[in-house]
Amino acid sequence: MPTVLVVEDEPFVREFISGELVAEGYSVIEARDADTAIAVLETREDIHLVFTDIDMPGSMDGLKLAAYVRDRWPPVHIIVTTGKSRPLTIPANALFISKPYRSETVVAAIRTFQSM
Template sequence: MAFSSHRTPNAPFAPGIDAEEPISAASTPSDTAVVLVVEDDPLLRMNAVDMIEEAGFRAIEASDADAAIQMLETRNDIRLIFTDIDMPGSMDGLALAHAVANRWPPVRIIATSGHFKVSETDLPSGGRFIPKPYRQHQLVNMLAGLSTAAHL
């Protein structure tokens, strides 16, 4: 299956984008919040970045938790993290979520997985979970809610 970076209103370019559920202006960020997307699958990472940027957020990306930690150590503009749970490396997405909550408490976290069901008690306080496959409006509304709650 080929993916295109161009989309018409009636043709979603990748799984998970829901052209029938428009994103309201109220659900997009008032100031451009930076979202760090942490996903080991390059196509899923690219898809998530596209969804997030289409909604008006700025997105940066990391292929694993170690790269995400390095980015957090060198940048002070990351306000939200959207991370896969099942990733290779020294830590999975849940361990990353807890490490971020301990070192960067203002950063809000959304975890995702197609293999695990996670309750919000498994995540740090304020963390959220969205199962794969997710729709663009679900992800964006969750990001917008967290960015509004954190006054980002």
């Protein structure tokens, strides 16, 4: 199964979705912010998908992280999420899921990338 990098600053939310994805058979790596996520991406070649919250502290938010991932690691799939309004633009070929989300919705979105 693909490896998913979950980028979320809220520990409860991060642990919840990570646990749900592990239960579905995915390998999951967690990051609390974009800087940590980039460090993971720079050292691992097995990341298939980045699932990132938009609103995070640090040097960049989730939208900037998604754009950076799209530019630097084009094969990596991206799903962005937020509890606020849908952003006007997201990187090409990325998906958006609004919060609160159901784990089944996230899994279904990840599976759409697996069939590509």
